[in-house]
Amino acid sequence: MKLSEKIQQLRKENGLSQEELAEICKVSRQSISKWEADIALPETDRLLLLANTFQISLDVLLKDELVVNGVKKTGTCGLNAINDAESGIYEGIIIKESLDRDEILDAVSMNKVEIWNAGGAPKYWTAIYFTSSRPDFPELLSGALSGGTDGGEAWFADFKSGNMKYIVFNGLVLRYEIGNLPDKERVCRECEKRGVAKEQMNWPE
Structure with a gap:
């Protein structure tokens, strides 16, 4: 599961619209749409907001350790791209x-x-x-x-x-x-x- 797919799934599981999540993350609805379409990656401070909103750790968000329908899926979610910046990871x-x-x-x-x-x-x-x-x-x-x-x-x-x-x-x-x-x-x-x-x-x- 890609980071884009995870953001979309967690947003829906938390009953949030793209507009509502955009308001929480202090970005435009178009930014949320790009994240979910795998066109752009959230910046580090936005990743922290996402992790806090979905009540999961940043490691879990990035590494895709998430139980979905009783199954734990693992992988990476754009970790290398994020590490190209001053990510704190x-x-x-x-x-x-x-x-x-x-x-x-x-x-x-x-x-x-x-x-x-x-x-x-x-x-x-x-x-x-x-x-x-x-x-x-x-x-x-x-x-x-x-x-x-x-x-x-x-x-x-x-x-x-x-x-x-x-x-x-x-x-x-x-x-x-x-x-x-x-x-x-x-x-x-x-x-x-x-x-x-x-x-x-x-x-x-």
Whole structure:
């Protein structure tokens, strides 16, 4: 189910006309019509209004976790397009073995889980592909990460939100704007101080 279909379905389930939903979202009726026709995507502040109006979380709205006629349907609803802007949605990978506190997983939506043979210590890593709409997610993750691997290297997590890249260690949140090379080099120097090998800094952007 696309985001456009979900907006239309939730609007009808809540007994709202396009005009009424437009008034709530402070947009024109034509905007609602375009959202439902999959011609345009709502801006981030409008997504928040939609989630609040329909009394569902932003993650559920974006990821299409919705029970319809007793069936839970899952998918994505234009998430990549929304992440092209400053969306406030964080997405990336967490290695479960890097966590001292598993409660951080309550703050994310897990999209996929893989087991990696890292060949080090520990040998196998559990990779959790996640999204989170928590505004304080980088700080929460920083407090949940372990200080180091069994081999003495510093654990870190890398993820992004919009055009910002985050590199997070225990007790430290680093960030840079994607495409800003001097800013990235500054972050890489800080990572080197913490024992991160250069080949590990080829993180996806």
